[in-house]
Amino acid sequence: MRIFKLETFGTEFVCFVKATADTGDIGWGQLSTYNADITADVFHRQIAPHALGTDALDLEDTLNLIAEREHKYPGSYLRRAMAGLDTALWDLRGRLEGKPVVSLLGGVPGPLRAYASSMKRDITPEAEAARLCRLRDEHGFTAFKWRVGAECGRDRDEWPGRTEAVIPIVSNALGDGIDKLVDANSGFSTARAIEVGRMLEDQGIGHFESLAPIGRSTRPQRSATRCRSTWPGASRIAN
Numbered sequence: 001m002r003i004f005k006l007e008t009f010g011t012e013f014v015c016f017v018k019a020t021a022d023t024g025d026i027g028w029g030q031l032s033t034y035n036a037d038i039t040a041d042v043f044h045r046q047i048a049p050h051a052l053g054t055d056a057l058d059l060e061d062t063l064n065l066i067a068e069r070e071h072k073y074p075g076s077y078l079r080r081a082m083a084g085l086d087t088a089l090w091d092l093r094g095r096l097e098g099k100p101v102v103s104l105l106g107g108v109p110g111p112l113r114a115y116a117s118s119m120k121r122d123i124t125p126e127a128e129a130a131r132l133c134r135l136r137d138e139h140g141f142t143a144f145k146w147r148v149g150a151e152c153g154r155d156r157d158e159w160p161g162r163t164e165a166v167i168p169i170v171s172n173a174l175g176d177g178i179d180k181l182v183d184a185n186s187g188f189s190t191a192r193a194i195e196v197g198r199m200l201e202d203q204g205i206g207h208f209e210s211l212a213p214i215g216r217s218t219r220p221q222r223s224a225t226r227c228r229s230t231w232p233g234a235s236r237i238a239n
């Protein structure tokens with residue numbers, strides 16, 4: 001069974017992938033979110049040309065092949081697009097076998113616990129606490145993640161004192177029996193991250209995400225002009 005057609009359907013924010021095999025079997029997957037339209041271009045230029053015609057049931061080999069052919073593009077640039085193929089082919093296999101993907105991976109289907117994530121920084125600690133408590137009471141969430149620092153803020157807070165305030169105010173408002181997480185979105189230096197970590201310890205907050213920026217690569221990047229799909233949103237095997 002060979003991969004015959006790869007299509008994308010998306011916006012700037014989200015993008016789905018439809019993989020069609022030469023048997024007509026299909027699978028749906030998803031590219032990574034944010035700038036998904038750009039990732040779709042990467043998908044059609046640097047993923048699909050290598051994947052088309054490969055064994056739809058030998059995903060591992062195809063992903064290795066793509067990584068080898070695009071070895072100048074390590075990291076998330078390529079992986080954000082590879083995710084669309086990866087998830088689509090798992091879905092295709094699940095449909096063929098009549099099983100959920102979790103079963104193919106050796107797991108058991110069941111309820112999945114979710115946490116509520118704030119996604120906001122331009123909100124006062126008091127308003128944030130009220131908003132998250134409302135979600136707790138109305139929807140029954142038992143875990144919450146909120147924002148500290150400023151995104152890639154180099155230790156400058158969203159406004160002075162917000163981090164010191166938002167940690168205890170939200171934590172105390174949510175109360176006991178709730179798992180508490182915070183995300184700094186690369187806002188801190190190591191020294192500041194340790195300071196903030198101590199505040200989190202004091203509040204029993206057990207998850208501190210994206211403390212400091214990931215180091216920049218010094219490897220030079222270059223653009224590539226490769227096979228273009230025949231129309232935006234699709235790549236096909238050329239017959």
Ligand SMILES: [Mg+2]
Pocket residue numbers: 183185209210
């Ligand atoms: Mg995060």
